[in-house]
Each structure stands twice: as structure tokens, then as C-alpha cells.
Amino acid sequence: MIASDQKRNGKLRRHDAHAMDKSLRINKRGRGYTNSFLFIGNQGVRAFIIPLLSVISGLLIWQWLTQTHADVVLDFSNIPSPLHVYKSFLNVVVTKTYWKDIYWSLYRIALAFTIGSVVGVFIGVALGYSSILRLIIAPYIEIMRPIPAIAWVPMAILMWPTTGQSIIFITFLGAVFPIVLNTWDGVKRVPVELVKAARSLGANRISVLFHVVIPYAIPNITVGMALGMGAAWFALLAGEMISGRYGIGYFTWESYQLIQYGNIIVGMLTIGILSSITSGAIYFVKRKIVPWAE
Amino acid sequence: MKGIGHIEIQQVCLGYKSGLDIRTVIQDLSLTLDAGSFTSLIGASGCGKSTLLNAIGGHYKPLSGSIILDGVEIKTPGADLGIVFQQHTLFPWKTVKENVRFGPMRRGVGRAAADKLADEYIELVGLSGYENYYPKMLSGGMQHRAEIARALANKPAVLLMDEPFGALDAQMRASLQDSLLSIWESTHVTIVFVTHDVNEAIRLSQRVVIISRRSGSISSIIETNKNHDEPVEQYMQSRQTQELKRRCLEMLSA
Incomplete structure (x- = not known):
């Protein structure tokens, strides 16, 4: 099952393995620490787009929570919005x-x-x-x-x-x-x-x-x-x-x-x-x- | 006195102290090693052959007795007593060349002269072209070659080798054994070689000293009557050598 799956998606998976290998190597050399801050790595477009979207959505949710003065566990009325x-x-x-x-x-x-x-x-x-x-x-x-x-x-x-x-x-x-x-x-x-x-x-x-x-x-x-x-x-x-x-x-x-x-x-x-x-x-x-x- | 590198081991006892307890490994052992000779020490594991080698190298102090090199008692390790260990002991942060020139530079030989010496011995062990490699970039056999070069670059009176080729495959082993023999012939350094391999001992050395684990002393000394002009393979195949081997094995199991 898994083997045939791998065969079908061979190209994509190889790419993944390559990207993973690269990121592992970077981590091993201690660069992961500095890079994790900006999420920059030459791991292809996908590896750049997804973290970017993740951060943008995070910012949007933050903006929305502060604008609506949400009070769920945390009191967002005192928290400045990203724009602020x-x-x-x-x-x-x-x-x-x-x-x-x-x-x-x-x-x-x-x-x-x-x-x-x-x-x-x-x-x-x-x-x-x-x-x-x-x-x-x-x-x-x-x-x-x-x-x-x-x-x-x-x-x-x-x-x-x-x-x-x-x-x-x-x-x-x-x-x-x-x-x-x-x-x-x-x-x-x-x-x-x-x-x-x-x-x-x-x-x-x-x-x-x-x-x-x-x-x-x-x-x-x-x-x-x-x-x-x-x-x-x-x-x-x-x-x-x-x-x-x-x-x-x-x-x-x-x-x-x-x-x-x-x-x-x-x-x-x-x-x-x-x-x-x-x-x-x-x-x-x-x-x-x-x-x-x- | 003929040449340097003459060792007298006089009624030496070696052992480990732990608190009041003393565990003796080598008991009352005496042995003379002539300058420029090649001697193997063999024995079952735990018989103390390695401890004896370390004592000759100045790393263990005998409980009693003394070990004398060219008339002077050995008390500390030093450049006269080169050692090649079973483990890899090249300094990983130094290149092959920096490793080999380490000894000469400690002696106060200038950088340029030390570099020249290093090149010479790197060539002798067949590592030319690898001067600037770090040890981990080399194979196990090449690391051993570099270690031999490093020990020889000090021009020691004695080269002590503690099962140096133990972890190598048969082919690499044979090639290093041949190199060692030609190095010995060209440098005339006194070699003491610890091994548990009877074939290796007979192939390399003039004398095989068998140490008994039971008594912690020499159980027998066998002269190999090696003829330098004879090819090694022919020597190993000869009836005499087979007979020597049989006797060694007999003594080892006794």
C-alpha cells in the first residue's frame, strides 16, 4: 500500500525528502535557530508560502479579536492590535x-x-x-x-x-x-x-x-x-x-x-x-x- | 651499547591499586630488548601485555622493579618513547600534517623544519597528498598510518605499538604490516608490538614473547629466525614457521 503510494507520488515525495533533508542539515548546524525567526529557507515556494499564510492569518485573527474586544480567557480589550x-x-x-x-x-x-x-x-x-x-x-x-x-x-x-x-x-x-x-x-x-x-x-x-x-x-x-x-x-x-x-x-x-x-x-x-x-x-x-x- | 633503544626490564611488578587492594597483573617480569630489535608481546586478553607496554611508555609506574632505556630509568612518558595506540588518537582538530609535526614542534624544532620532517614521514607511511586532511576524513587504515608517522617524526628510540591493526580488515592489515616492516628496516627503531594474533606476531617480529595470564609473567620466548631476504609469503608458508605457530598456540592455551 505504502510502497505503491510512494511510487505514484514519487516525484513529489522525493522533493519533500530533499527539502526535509536540507532543513535537517540546517538545523543540525545550528542555523535553524536564527532562521526560525523569519521562516526564510530555500526549501521551495511551498515551504515559503505556507508559513507566510500562517503568519498572515494569525495577524488577521489577532486584529479581529482586538477590534471586537473579545474576552475569551484573555482580555483582548487591553491588547494592542497588529496595526496599532x-x-x-x-x-x-x-x-x-x-x-x-x-x-x-x-x-x-x-x-x-x-x-x-x-x-x-x-x-x-x-x-x-x-x-x-x-x-x-x-x-x-x-x-x-x-x-x-x-x-x-x-x-x-x-x-x-x-x-x-x-x-x-x-x-x-x-x-x-x-x-x-x-x-x-x-x-x-x-x-x-x-x-x-x-x-x-x-x-x-x-x-x-x-x-x-x-x-x-x-x-x-x-x-x-x-x-x-x-x-x-x-x-x-x-x-x-x-x-x-x-x-x-x-x-x-x-x-x-x-x-x-x-x-x-x-x-x-x-x-x-x-x-x-x-x-x-x-x-x-x-x-x-x-x-x-x- | 650498540645503537639507541636498548630496554632492560628488571623484575617488574605491575598492577592497579584501589584503596588498600592491589591487583597485580604483571609479576616479577624481566626482559631485555636489544636496540633495533622487533619484539612482539602476545598473550590472552587480560594477561597484562598492554599494561606492560604502557609501563615501558612511562604511563604506568611499576609497583616494584624498574624499566631502563639506554641506561636511564623510564619514569615519565616522553618523545623517546613513541606509542601507537589501538584507539585512534590523532587530534581531530589538527590536519594530518599538523598532527605529525606536533612532536617536533614540542621539541622546539622550528615550523619550517618541523614541516619538512612531517612531509618526510607522511611520505614514508604512504600518505602523501593527504597532508591537509582532517583525521575524520581518512579511513581507519590511513589514520593508523598517520599515527605511525606522528610517532616516528619524533625520531623516538623505541616505537611501542598496542594492537594497532586490531580493528582493520585482513587486506588493510597486511598492507600496514608490510609498511611497518619496511619502516623498521629503514629507521632501525626498536619496536615492541602487542598483539593477540599469533600470525601477526610471527610475520612481523624477530622474537615472540608469550605472557601467561596465570602467572603474569613470561611463559616462553620464541625466536622466529626470520630471514630478511626471504619473501614474507614464503616465510609464512614454510614448515618451520608452521611449527613455530603451533608452539605459540600451544603455549598460549597452556
């Missing part, structure tokens, strides 16, 4: 504050994530490579790790001279733990034979670290960085909403307080785009620096 959001966007995109907020958020992410990556990789390697450092550092990691970065907000404000610094600190905390844990895990997984081979080729402990242990852990480290980037955005937005003066999280929260409901959604979508771009950048860099792992 679009108009808000056009108004906001020409203002300097919108771009300034984006600049501040990106600046904080870049700074906190860079520090978090350096510190995270350093601690992760230390944990995995030196048993004495592991005994010293591991208890702190185990105590701090379960505390979500947001729980640090009050303490961070007290600890740091400016709120700007406290937000960067909270963002750093969000980024650092996934990076530490994944780096540690990667270093632990280094096969003993690779280390033995390097030692038998005359490598000392430092050489083994830089030529075997760290290269081996790089795929794990990049996974940690991708997770850390997500966690960093999470922490950044919490920080900005609670104590910020600039930043896209502050923009979104302020829009709520100023009853500019269209801007809330503009803020949310902006956050989504920024976070997609930064995560995509990590996967892009990963493919550039570890071609051998592909």
Missing part, C-alpha cells in the same frame, strides 16, 4: 531613545557576556583540569549555581556603585554559569588516550592543556556560550525592568507604565530579534572556528 503595533513601531523607530535603548542593552550584553565567557572558560578549565582547584572552587559553584540571576537583583544594587554596573553584574551572572558547567563537562570528557598520546609526543602539562584539553572542549564551550547568551538576556531584561534607566527591557517596562501598549509589543519583538541575532552570531563563529567538528 505597526504604527507604534513607525513612531518609535525614528526616535533617538529607541536606538539608545538598543545600544545600551547590546553594550551591556557584550560587556557582561565577554567577561562571563573569559571567567567561565577559565573557571571551567580549572575545575576540569586541576583536582586541587576543583576542590577549592567546586563548593562555591554548587552553592551559587542554583540561585537564579534575578535573585541577585537586590544584592547587586546594594553591592555596586551604579545601577548600570549592577545590571551588568546580573547579566554576567546569567552568562557565566552555563559556560562554567559546559566547559567543565567538556574538559572532563577529554579521552585519556589523547592525553597519553600527547605526553608520549613530548608535550608537557601546559602543552596538553592548550593543544588537547581546550581544543577538545571547544564544541562544549560554544554550547555553554549559546546557553549563556540566552541566560544573559533573561538576566539583563530582569535587571533593566527592575532597576534600569536605559535599555530595551526598560523601554518595554516603561511603555507599560506610560500606557503605551503598542510599544510593549515593539519592545518584546525587538528583544526577540536582538537575542536571535546574538545567539546566531555564536553559532556562526562556532562553525568558523571548529570546522573539524562539522
Whole structure:
């Protein structure tokens, strides 16, 4: 039954299989994540039209629900319509504050994530490579790790001279733990034979670290960085909403307080785009620096 | 002293400590390996032949006794003691050439000289043209060739091989065995070869050392009387060789 079916639709199915294969490959290489945002893929017209129609119908339903002030589970009377959001966007995109907020958020992410990556990789390697450092550092990691970065907000404000610094600190905390844990895990997984081979080729402990242990852990480290980037955005937005003066999280929260409901959604979508771009950048860099792992 | 790569194994005990418990694998083993010789270690799995090889390579410290290379006790692994493992141990993030030049560069040989050495040994093992391939792009046999080249590029006194061709098909195996013999003849490196295959041991080596699992020591040493001028196939088919093989198998099952 199935076989004859396949035969009859052979052409179409082959095409499907081809498209699926392509999308699978894209996903495997981590590009699915960035692409899922815009639904762009070269998978033929069909694969482009259907998602497009889906999104358009979604927008139409949203428009209809808000216009009729529907009250089914959710109260749509307070929710801005897609057209309203679009108009808000056009108004906001020409203002300097919108771009300034984006600049501040990106600046904080870049700074906190860079520090978090350096510190995270350093601690992760230390944990995995030196048993004495592991005994010293591991208890702190185990105590701090379960505390979500947001729980640090009050303490961070007290600890740091400016709120700007406290937000960067909270963002750093969000980024650092996934990076530490994944780096540690990667270093632990280094096969003993690779280390033995390097030692038998005359490598000392430092050489083994830089030529075997760290290269081996790089795929794990990049996974940690991708997770850390997500966690960093999470922490950044919490920080900005609670104590910020600039930043896209502050923009979104302020829009709520100023009853500019269209801007809330503009803020949310902006956050989504920024976070997609930064995560995509990590996967892009990963493919550039570890071609051998592909 | 004639040449480098002379190994004295003196009353060595090897084993694993777990807590207070000591499990001895090799018991009071003594053996002399002449510079430039080719010796096979065979024995049932678990007899400790691989542990002994790792100890010669400096990766295990003997519980007692000592292993001496050219008058100096072996305490740590080093460039003198090249090892080819059963598992693939090429660095996956380095190309064939980068793998092969790794040893020379650790010794402080400059990039250009290391590259030249690498090219030389890549050619010796028959991998010319694959210098810039990553290990996973190579077949299993080619990876073994690259590993041999990497170990030899250090110009080690001793080449230790731990069942290096165990996972290969018969044809690939024979071709690598032939390559190994010609490499040995051209480099005069002392080779210690661990295998569980009697045919392989007899085909390759001058001496076959049989290790007994029961006693954890040498149960017999058989000289193969190999003649270099004789073709390998003829040597393997000869009555003497068949007799050697029978004796080896007898000793192994004893």
C-alpha cells in the first residue's frame, strides 16, 4: 500500500525528502535557530508560502479579536492590535531613545557576556583540569549555581556603585554559569588516550592543556556560550525592568507604565530579534572556528 | 651499547591499586630488548601485555622493579618513547600534517623544519597528498598510518605499538604490516608490538614473547629466525614457521 503510494507520488515525495533533508542539515548546524525567526529557507515556494499564510492569518485573527474586544480567557480589550503595533513601531523607530535603548542593552550584553565567557572558560578549565582547584572552587559553584540571576537583583544594587554596573553584574551572572558547567563537562570528557598520546609526543602539562584539553572542549564551550547568551538576556531584561534607566527591557517596562501598549509589543519583538541575532552570531563563529567538528 | 633503544626490564611488578587492594597483573617480569630489535608481546586478553607496554611508555609506574632505556630509568612518558595506540588518537582538530609535526614542534624544532620532517614521514607511511586532511576524513587504515608517522617524526628510540591493526580488515592489515616492516628496516627503531594474533606476531617480529595470564609473567620466548631476504609469503608458508605457530598456540592455551 505504502510502497505503491510512494511510487505514484514519487516525484513529489522525493522533493519533500530533499527539502526535509536540507532543513535537517540546517538545523543540525545550528542555523535553524536564527532562521526560525523569519521562516526564510530555500526549501521551495511551498515551504515559503505556507508559513507566510500562517503568519498572515494569525495577524488577521489577532486584529479581529482586538477590534471586537473579545474576552475569551484573555482580555483582548487591553491588547494592542497588529496595526496599532505597526504604527507604534513607525513612531518609535525614528526616535533617538529607541536606538539608545538598543545600544545600551547590546553594550551591556557584550560587556557582561565577554567577561562571563573569559571567567567561565577559565573557571571551567580549572575545575576540569586541576583536582586541587576543583576542590577549592567546586563548593562555591554548587552553592551559587542554583540561585537564579534575578535573585541577585537586590544584592547587586546594594553591592555596586551604579545601577548600570549592577545590571551588568546580573547579566554576567546569567552568562557565566552555563559556560562554567559546559566547559567543565567538556574538559572532563577529554579521552585519556589523547592525553597519553600527547605526553608520549613530548608535550608537557601546559602543552596538553592548550593543544588537547581546550581544543577538545571547544564544541562544549560554544554550547555553554549559546546557553549563556540566552541566560544573559533573561538576566539583563530582569535587571533593566527592575532597576534600569536605559535599555530595551526598560523601554518595554516603561511603555507599560506610560500606557503605551503598542510599544510593549515593539519592545518584546525587538528583544526577540536582538537575542536571535546574538545567539546566531555564536553559532556562526562556532562553525568558523571548529570546522573539524562539522 | 650498540645503537639507541636498548630496554632492560628488571623484575617488574605491575598492577592497579584501589584503596588498600592491589591487583597485580604483571609479576616479577624481566626482559631485555636489544636496540633495533622487533619484539612482539602476545598473550590472552587480560594477561597484562598492554599494561606492560604502557609501563615501558612511562604511563604506568611499576609497583616494584624498574624499566631502563639506554641506561636511564623510564619514569615519565616522553618523545623517546613513541606509542601507537589501538584507539585512534590523532587530534581531530589538527590536519594530518599538523598532527605529525606536533612532536617536533614540542621539541622546539622550528615550523619550517618541523614541516619538512612531517612531509618526510607522511611520505614514508604512504600518505602523501593527504597532508591537509582532517583525521575524520581518512579511513581507519590511513589514520593508523598517520599515527605511525606522528610517532616516528619524533625520531623516538623505541616505537611501542598496542594492537594497532586490531580493528582493520585482513587486506588493510597486511598492507600496514608490510609498511611497518619496511619502516623498521629503514629507521632501525626498536619496536615492541602487542598483539593477540599469533600470525601477526610471527610475520612481523624477530622474537615472540608469550605472557601467561596465570602467572603474569613470561611463559616462553620464541625466536622466529626470520630471514630478511626471504619473501614474507614464503616465510609464512614454510614448515618451520608452521611449527613455530603451533608452539605459540600451544603455549598460549597452556
